Amino acid sequence: xADIYQTPRYxxxxxxxxITLECSQTMxxxxxxxxxxDPGMELHLIHYSYGVNSTEKGDLSSESTVSRIRTEHFPxxxxxxxxxxxxxxxxxxxxxxxxxxxxxGSGTRLTVV
Amino acid sequence: xxxxxxxxxxxxxxxxxxxxxxxxxxxxxxxYFPWYKxxxxxxxxxxxDIRSNVGEKKDQRIAVTLNKTAKHFSLxxxxxxxxxxxxxFCAASPRPLVFGKGTxxxxxx
Numbered sequence: 171x172a173d174i175y176q177t178p179r180y181x182x183x184x185x186x187x188x189i190t191l192e193c194s195q196t197m198x199x200x201x202x203x204x205x206x207x208d209p210g211m212e213l214h215l216i217h218y219s220y221g222v223n224s225t226e227k228g229d230l231s232s233e234s235t236v237s238r239i240r241t242e243h244f245p246x247x248x249x250x251x252x253x254x255x256x257x258x259x260x261x262x263x264x265x266x267x268x269x270x271x272x273x274x275g276s277g278t279r280l281t282v283v
Numbered sequence: 284x285x286x287x288x289x290x291x292x293x294x295x296x297x298x299x300x301x302x303x304x305x306x307x308x309x310x311x312x313x314x315y316f317p318w319y320k321x322x323x324x325x326x327x328x329x330x331x332d333i334r335s336n337v338g339e340k341k342d343q344r345i346a347v348t349l350n351k352t353a354k355h356f357s358l359x360x361x362x363x364x365x366x367x368x369x370x371x372f373c374a375a376s377p378r379p380l381v382f383g384k385g386t387x388x389x390x391x392x
Binding site: 201203210211212213215218228260262264269271272273274275276277 | 314315317319321324325326327328329332334370372376378379380382384385387
């Protein structure tokens with residue numbers, strides 16, 4: 171069983187609302203990532219963190235922001251949701267060291283109406 | 284930066300047959316190549332990985348091969364079963380991992 175948790179699993183929200191997607195891991199992993207997965211399956215990196223107080227933007231331009239105040243917690247915030255934000259959001263983490271695989275959460279499916 | 288190409292995008296096989304998914308990468312500095320399986324409603328799960336100092340790795344019905352000279356690596360699933368039906372992703376380092384676009388595998392009973 172993966173020790174990385176995402177909440178909520180499903181969310182339907184109106185345009186203009188502010189939302190925070192939660193991601194927590196209990197494995198002590200220093201690296202954490204957020205991916206957006208489109209209906210065509212492709213995974214797009216939107217944010218990542220290599221440790222507390224360290225965050226970077228990924229390849230996909232995103233209007234979201236992240237924070238990393240605690241090692242185990244990596245929330246993603248959308249200040250003003252739009253229908254174009256409708257997607258599956260996946261959080262992942264990886265252990266210290268160079269060659270380590272990712273552990274993914276089960277994802278949050280977001281629908282903005 | 285790194286670019287990972289994955290083929291085919293969809294693959295249908297009869298139960299018991301073998302399935303092969305191929306990926307190519309562009310950055311010769313990449314040294315870690317994991318494969319993930321994503322079932323419906325779940326996040327991707329690591330199923331096997333290979334490092335650049337190894338040419339082949341096997342775990343029961345799953346094997347991965349790596350050709351560093353040609354910059355390609357492949358996933359082989361033998362004796363496929365219906366529960367192998369899923370989306371499979373390849374990926375390559377450097378960090379953060381760069382993923383292929385995925386292969387939807389259907390195993391027909």
